[in-house]
Amino acid sequence: MWKYLLAAIMLPSLLFISCQKNISDVKDVNASQDGIVALLQSLSVDLNKTKDSQARNKTPRQASFQLLSFAIAKAGLANELNDPKFAYTLFAPTDEAFTALGLGTRQAINSVPLEKLKAILLYHVLGSKVMAAQVPVTYTELTMLSNQKAYIIRRDASVFINGTAVVAADIAAKNGVIHAIDRVLLPPAGNIVEVAAANPNFTYLVAAVQKAGLVDALSGTGPLTVFAPTNQAFIDAGFPTISSIEAAPGSALIPILTYHVVAGRTFSSDLMNGQMLSMLSGGMTTISLTNGAQIDGANSMPSNIIQTDVIATNGVIHAIDRVLIP
DSSP: OOOGGOOOOOOOOOOOOOOOOOOOSSSSOOOSSHHHHHHHTTOOOEOOOOOOHHHHOOOOOEEHHHHHHHHHTTTTTTHHHHTSSSEEEEEEEEEHHHHHHHSSSHHHHSOOOOHHHHHHHHEEESSOOOOOSSSSSSOEEETTTTEEEEEEEEEETTEETTTTTEEEEEEEEEOOOOOOOSSOOOOOOOOOHHHTTTTTGHHHHHHHHHTTHHHHHHHHHHOOEEEEEHHHHHHHTTOOOHHHHHOOOOHHHHHHHHHEEEEEEOOOOOOTTTTTEEEETEEEEEEEEBBBBEEOOSSSSOOEEEEEEEEEEEEEEEESOOOOOO
16 A cells, blocks of 8 residues: 555654563564674564464564665665664564565565655654653553654553564664564555545545545544445445445434544554444444454444555554444
8 A cells, every 4th residue: 555655754753661571472582793684684583472472372473674675775774774873773574574565575666656665664763762661551652763653652562553563572673673564564655534535445434424524523633434335336335336325315324434433543552352332323342353353333243344544644544344333
């Protein structure tokens, strides 16, 4: 989805509350004499070594960062991120993370417009060195080098940024620290309505929001979390065309649409099995993680959460495959 993203470049600053607890779920890596980018070129780390992963019988696997290293060089950021005069924190997507985004080859990375590639990469970099144990236990807003906001939290021995888990932490470089992640972070391309409008899978949803007069509400400061039905979800719910949505009374669409919205920013990592969510409509939904991530409405079949943690400037979007009926 990189083609929808734009970001600016600015150096940020952030103060963290420090604590003495050590993160024990990662491989110990001695401080390298290489800068961050130089270290990436030869870096290989063990994943799934956390207690949580072991409890779920996940086999440890090796991760490398060749695609990230290539992308940084392609974007002309290598010298900046290797500069020993600065200290950085890099949230480093693995090669598997790039592949999952459709950028699993150098050719694919080369196809990304240079400024968009640079914006994506800078969205993974913080302009100060932050070890995992320094991450607060409540959500903290970060300003990344792209000048876009990201959200980080520590829960016991786990760190999450924008809902994405840090899978190997505290890999020390000469000019900062690397935390490996298993997903490429995509910077927000606008508010919730703008992000949805830029995605061809949400054209029916955007038409419904416009018809119901909810554009301003979903474009405001927020933050909000939207469980966003895809076009096919609307078709399956009895709206075969956008015209059929436009023909529906706006007053009938409002309670349905607001039944898909939660006040606050809720990432996939915040969802728990059996969790009850209070929707803006006043109704309740239930989260299930038993057969994959699902959200269940009061009068509809459970909907699969098929895409998570799409970041907007005023919240987050999770795509679902059924319309929830209150």
